[in-house]
Amino acid sequence: MNTYIHAIDNLIPDNDHRRVAALERYQIFNDLREPVFERICEMACSLFNVPMAHVSFLDATTELVKANVGLGDEVVRVPRTTSLCAIAVLNEEVTVIPDALKDERLAGHPYVYGEFGLRFYAGAPIKSRDGFTVGTMCLVGREVMHLSEKEINLLEKLAVIVSEQLELRLQNLENEFIQKAANSKLFDSEQRLVSILDTMADGVCIVDANGRATYINHMAEHIFGVDLEGMQHRAYNDQLWVNVHLDGTVIKEEEHPMYIMLKTGLPVYDQEIGISRHGKETFYISVNVAPLFNELQELSGGVCTFMDVTARRKLIKEKDDFISIVSHELKTPITSLRASLQLMEKIKENLSSPMFPKLIEQASKSMDKLNGLVANLLDVNNIQQGQLSLHKTTFTIAGMLDECFNHLRLASAYQVIITGDRALQLYADEYRIQQVVINLVNNAVKYAPESKIIEINISRQDNLARIAVSDKGQGVSAEKIPHLFDRYYRADYKELHYSGLGLGLYIGADIIRKHGGEIGVESTSGQGATFWFTIPLS
Template identity: 70%
Template sequence: MNTYKHAIDNLFPDDDDQRVAALGRYQVFNDEPEPVFDRICELACNMFNVPIAHISFLDEESELVKSSMGLGEQVIRVDRSMSLCAITVLNGSSTVIPNALMDERLAGHPYVYGEFGLRAYAGAPIISNDGYIVGTMCLVSREVRDFTGHEVSLLEGLARIVAEQLELRLENLEHNNRQKSIQDRLMASEARLRCILDTMADGVCIVDENGTTTYINQMAGQIFGVNLLQMQNRSYNDSLWINLRLDGSVLPIDEHPMYTMLKTAAPVYDREIGVARPEKDTFYISVNAVPLFSDQNELSGGVCTFIDVTARRKLMKEKDDFISIASHELKTPITSLGASLQLIKKMKDNLSSPMVPKLIELANESMERLNSLVGNLLDANNINIGALRLNSKAFSIYEMIDACCRQLRIAGEYRLMITGDCSLRMYADQERISQVVINLINNAVKYAPESKVIEINISTQDGMAKISVADQGEGIDIEKIPYLFDRYYRADYKSLHYSGLGLGLYISADIIRRHGGEIGVESVPGQGACFWFTAPLSDQ
């Protein structure tokens, strides 16, 4: 039996590297089916009355029979040394072998001398736009036959159709790559935009022309307590939440900033509304809503940005309440002082009257009250600007507390007990610590009037001096405890009104924090309350 010994080197044209690179552009050298090539092969079999037609591509190592008629449905790979397609590529033009048994190039070739029985072959080059032969349009017969010049011309026409299909494929690949590149850039841009939006301190909500939510950022979900899916099933004015005016009344739909924006196609800025949710606290938001337009300048939706202004509104209300309270609190001693001075003025010619000492005492009390109120205001302002200064020194805790209790003991209405370690000394600003103790004692008197015994205990805690002021009153409601040391907070007792600016505990807490100590309260309703604080011990 003959053995095929054709030299492989003879099958490589000089520009084979460039040719293979040109083939690679089409991304066709793979096992994926190409129906359009199958139809061309079927057409070739019918046109030339041959049993086998195939379209092959040749890379640096093998021939890939990409599509065929008469060779089965599978993609076939042939070593390049066995490839008849390689001969056509080497020739650089159409190759016709009418009798393979008589062709020296195929001596011993297994396709000719084996079971396959190839007898005649015709191959037309498939040429790329830049002139490289990347494959062949082939005809195979098991009988000896010649192909006329007209038939070869027709075969070359089919090869050109395959080349055109390759170019269309390349255009489609390039189009898809461009689209993918655009899509990738768009997705990257959207990802960057989402990242920016999700790091914003403002809530962002995008709606379509019907007001349906299509996007919310993380802050919007945080403020509303929902996710995008939940928001998509809602509108800005549905029955699940109630939108409110600032005065607490229900906000009509035509006053909602989102409705106004969609209705007028004009932006709305800094519109504050309240949102009441079932079983949750009402919160307030400041809304900006800007319309979005299509390429045809038609309203397509809108972008809504908003911030939670609940804390701001609470602070504004606290300030308004504080101004009202402060005006009232200041007016009382000023009025009393003015009345006392007017009466003294009328009695200037009769200073021996028994009323004069009483009026002077009343005037002094009003002045002390006025001085206390102004002092609290100044202290609160100094805290805000960080100007509250401490003048620390060592002093006896017992002596300081005893001095604080002296005036209240003189009145004789309350029993003040100082217990604990009376030998302890503190290193702190004595005047400021006295201010805290007096404030805690006054609070016990004010909010526990039925408690005639107030116990002030001196002890240590974690290496600090600890002073506790306990009463035997009704105690403090547990829901009020977290707010007791807030600025302007004024607790009431059984709905009775008590004077004060709501600054005492706030100032006391700041004084203790500046000393590096802690302040707190322990209370059980019906069993009294115990306010306590810690401050540095003296090592003297």
């Protein structure tokens, strides 16, 4: 019968909460095996010639036998109320009980008076780094046994070895925590860096010492049309994409910015190159490359940043072409005007000459041509500066059209037919609307010469006036339609060259937008085209 009634309060030191906190730091109070403690227990049994030895730790309520010899393979948990190690913890020194039957503290204890038959117990405190007894190094026997002073000192040393192992374990835990914290911080930093790189408007590519990609951001994927895995199987001088100079000649390997950086270890800045891919349009990038060095100052790779400058390169080419076109277009009327003036200079004494009226007419036409070209250039400049002004009045659309196309009916074989709501009035800048319509009709004459009839339809759509110019020519191809209202765009048909600056539709589109309207084109290949625009009635 168990008559042990030792109160737990008698086994709890005043600072036990601090002691338990010290134990929790070691994260040892679990069922995982600790082989080093088991070997110490084996050593203890050999040194002291006892059948049982164990290493135990005590929290607020329980003794955990962490390692043992002689107590079986199962994890042993003992309530602190019946723990002999609780006595050793309370004493904070080596506790030796030679004969448990004679110890009043153990009267009726189940391990002493029960089937286990414990007679001998010795426990040395296992100390934390801050001096708290967190566990015990214990010897246990079923026979009465006494320890000499030397043996007590030896048991204390074994407990110190356990404490040292415990500290090493804690140090490993702390190092692991520090490493995890460092890895977490590094990961967070890398994620922030990746987030920053992925939101950059420039492409970023990191390469190793062989020029192979190890990282690319989202913009780089977008520009090159491949992901990181695809880039890792490619090289900067890959034959699948040919690097070319701005003049179209192939860039030699030793001329490539990446090659120069990897060869010299020096950065290369703002180099524009073209990348030509089979079956696709060449695109252009502005490249900056900088070397990366390891801790031995050896070149380990590099960082390449680049931006897609295809649009910029295209705009520069358009401007260059435009300057060439302007020079040519201005030269024609100027040459004609100069020739007319030179001839008039020669016959100025004979004003009755039949050549004189013709020369004046030719000079006038040349001046009109010059005036139209200069007006277009000024309009484009005003549009870019946001200074294209409107002077609105109320007028009848059909009357405006009759006035501006009388000369066309008389001067050419083309016929302009005005249909629809001839009474519809509009509040707008009459001169600018005339400018738009004349340009649309001139385009029909220019690009649909086989269509001798051009129809202008006037209609009302809710609170909008709609004016549509239709021809029966060959129509506009689908790939050209998105560009028709772009600045400098000039559509060519059947490789024929047409005069003009390519500004008419661009200017017209801006005029209509400033009126709060819309402009567009509907066309089916071989069935003509209809250019239309709408403007609010009021």
